Amino acid sequence: MKIVKLKKSNLFLFLEIISKEADLWAPVKKSPDKHIFEVIEDFSKINLDYTRTILPPKKIMLPANFNMFRASSTEYTPDFSHVNKKIIFGIHPCDIHALVTMDKFYSHEYNDPYYQRARDNTLILGHSCWPDEYCLCKSTHTHVVEEGYDLFFTDLEDTYVVWIGSSRGDDLIRLKPELFDEDLTDKDIQKFSKRREERDKAFAKDINFEAMPDLMELKYQSPLWDKLGEACLACGSCSNVCPTCNCYNVEDKPILGKNCSNISRCWDSCTLENYSGVAGGENFREKRSDRLKLFYTHKLQSYISKYGKPACVGCGRCIVTCPVDINVYTVSKSLDGEEVDTFWNRLSKEVTK
Amino acid sequence: MNKDKLKIGIYELTGCAGCALLITDCEMELIDIFNAADIQSFLMVKSDNIDGELDIALVEGSVTTEKEIEELKDIRERAKVVVAFGLCASVGGIQARFGNKEWKENYKKIYGDIEMTHTRAVQSKPIDAYIDVDLYLPGCPVGKEQFLHFFTRVLKGSPPEKYPRPVCVTCKYNENDCLLNKGIPCLGPLTADGCGSICPNYNLPCTGCWGPVEGANPYSEFFLLKEKGFDIEAIKKLMSNYAGTKLAEFFEQFRKESK
Numbered sequence: 001m002k003i004v005k006l007k008k009s010n011l012f013l014f015l016e017i018i019s020k021e022a023d024l025w026a027p028v029k030k031s032p033d034k035h036i037f038e039v040i041e042d043f044s045k046i047n048l049d050y051t052r053t054i055l056p057p058k059k060i061m062l063p064a065n066f067n068m069f070r071a072s073s074t075e076y077t078p079d080f081s082h083v084n085k086k087i088i089f090g091i092h093p094c095d096i097h098a099l100v101t102m103d104k105f106y107s108h109e110y111n112d113p114y115y116q117r118a119r120d121n122t123l124i125l126g127h128s129c130w131p132d133e134y135c136l137c138k139s140t141h142t143h144v145v146e147e148g149y150d151l152f153f154t155d156l157e158d159t160y161v162v163w164i165g166s167s168r169g170d171d172l173i174r175l176k177p178e179l180f181d182e183d184l185t186d187k188d189i190q191k192f193s194k195r196r197e198e199r200d201k202a203f204a205k206d207i208n209f210e211a212m213p214d215l216m217e218l219k220y221q222s223p224l225w226d227k228l229g230e231a232c233l234a235c236g237s238c239s240n241v242c243p244t245c246n247c248y249n250v251e252d253k254p255i256l257g258k259n260c261s262n263i264s265r266c267w268d269s270c271t272l273e274n275y276s277g278v279a280g281g282e283n284f285r286e287k288r289s290d291r292l293k294l295f296y297t298h299k300l301q302s303y304i305s306k307y308g309k310p311a312c313v314g315c316g317r318c319i320v321t322c323p324v325d326i327n328v329y330t331v332s333k334s335l336d337g338e339e340v341d342t343f344w345n346r347l348s349k350e351v352t353k
Numbered sequence: 354m355n356k357d358k359l360k361i362g363i364y365e366l367t368g369c370a371g372c373a374l375l376i377t378d379c380e381m382e383l384i385d386i387f388n389a390a391d392i393q394s395f396l397m398v399k400s401d402n403i404d405g406e407l408d409i410a411l412v413e414g415s416v417t418t419e420k421e422i423e424e425l426k427d428i429r430e431r432a433k434v435v436v437a438f439g440l441c442a443s444v445g446g447i448q449a450r451f452g453n454k455e456w457k458e459n460y461k462k463i464y465g466d467i468e469m470t471h472t473r474a475v476q477s478k479p480i481d482a483y484i485d486v487d488l489y490l491p492g493c494p495v496g497k498e499q500f501l502h503f504f505t506r507v508l509k510g511s512p513p514e515k516y517p518r519p520v521c522v523t524c525k526y527n528e529n530d531c532l533l534n535k536g537i538p539c540l541g542p543l544t545a546d547g548c549g550s551i552c553p554n555y556n557l558p559c560t561g562c563w564g565p566v567e568g569a570n571p572y573s574e575f576f577l578l579k580e581k582g583f584d585i586e587a588i589k590k591l592m593s594n595y596a597g598t599k600l601a602e603f604f605e606q607f608r609k610e611s612k
Binding site for chain 1: 385386389501502504506516519521522526530534541542568573576577
């Protein structure tokens, strides 16, 4: 592992040099409490003082809606127009972990070329962050990254300590090596360690993730799920904002006046009513509580047995998004036997009143 | 006329005619639309209308007069497939938001005891109150893309799979902040998707104009809004604005669940 330093004042210059032949995606502030990843035309729009974006970077790999191919009775033309050279700058450790999880998922049994090609053409430039009251990444051990990035920038006041995580990352540095300083002083290292120590102390929330697979199994018939089902708005937002949710739906879109169809793909959510519907009109998970069980089995249990870590990366997006407080924190705490003050708990008391 | 082309009729009952107008607004596709199908009847755009047998009838608007009931039944007899086209045809529209008692009072207030000679007004209802409906395409008005997709699929003999989704799905695709979380009474979770979440895109709450989405949880949203400090009657009014007669089902379910 090679580590270099970059003066903060040289950041935009560096970004300009590396993004000449690629789209640069970075966080942009849209309103006082809203950041999103956007293609950057004007570097001054980049805002690194953010905690989480509304949608995770999965949208950069696979847009919410895109065409997979065009088909007629005789021809088949794949459509990879969503793939181009991209650089994502300013992505936080939790979201990098989520991409690593996605990498495994999309190559586990079947290689998904739409994800794979987009991923192969994308460079990941991570950035350090500071937790807010909703961050859970320390509990999921996703607050530090060992893999999945090409460069990682840690903010030390006037300089960045830049970790080079891949040969492609190294190539970027070599485009303008004079911007970088290889001599890390003891003072820099001290600063780096101190920052990390203080950051680790700043977490307000934690979950005992180790206990979750067993608790999911033990509490599968718990009335908790009915309480959650009663309150769930079935809006699908938890899946849409989750950086590891990857389900999608495919639709045939014939073109008027032509004898061919676009076969398009869009994000789906297991909390929507028809998600588990099949031909013939049967629906295996008509109840909202059954659909939430599926969601949380995925997040807290089955990924652990399959990939060795939970599907949750502790980004806190479900916590800030769900209007009725159904999120990985309140569900885990309840599974762990804690009484949590949530809308869905209050609603269930309303019923029994 | 080409024998292979599907015979289609587009009919307007009571409504703003916005859904029929939407078809004429598909300017880039109009030639394709008229080439792909044999449009037998479409009062808004042509005068040589034939009221014969049809493969598909698109019916816009709600049923508000006895004459319309007869018209509708006649369309049903002539058409193999009847599509409820737009919010009014699907759920009754704004004009169907009153309960039966309230409607009678309003009728009397406006018309007094006058006996109608031409046709009698009836309480506004969606078309499925009188006939069997094969397909529904909600919207106020129906979205252009939504219509073209639906129309093309129907012409190919495979109408779109039913996959009801609330406005929230597209709203999140568009990376809007959730307005409910800001204490703004947004009906996104209760409302059928298809508008592109146009109101929340401009920081305005969804008013529910696409009509209720199947699988919604009005019960939870009702209490959520109540907890946020909104008056019960105000919530009912808000939720019933565009819900048409489906509101009765909403509150029926609501009563059952709250027992």
